[in-house]
Amino acid sequence: MIVCSCNVLSDTEVRTVANTATRRTTSYVFSCLGTRARCGRCARTIREIMDEVFDGAKVGRADGGAVLAAPTDKQP
Template identity: 60%
Template sequence: MIVCSCNVFSDHQVRDALANTAGVRSAGEVYRCLGCSPQCGRCARTIKAILDQVHGSCAECPAACPGASLSTKLIAAE
């Protein structure tokens, strides 16, 4: 789904940015990772929800999960 109509990026692109860049913790950092900046700001809530979903799901992730190493890096960066 399209998350940002102004910059035209999808939820898949947000998730890819989170998976490929350790330490991304805010909507502003997601914009920078995607090479853009906020325009109208309507998408910030959706980006925050995706961030919470990704970080929340990895916090309970078993060690065998491929995302577990990313979760460890993200927690260490806090």
């Protein structure tokens, strides 16, 4: 799916960059893909994809994922 119509960038391209990204910024994604922001309408979508990838990776790293994903045990 195209997420940036100005630069014809797909969600797959954004995810690929996000998977190896060291910074969670849209400008980083544009830079890695050899382009730059134009109208900016895609910024929110790109940021959401990056959040999804970064947050997913965080849960994966803690695997047993339980550490970050499990509900807390409440003592009565």
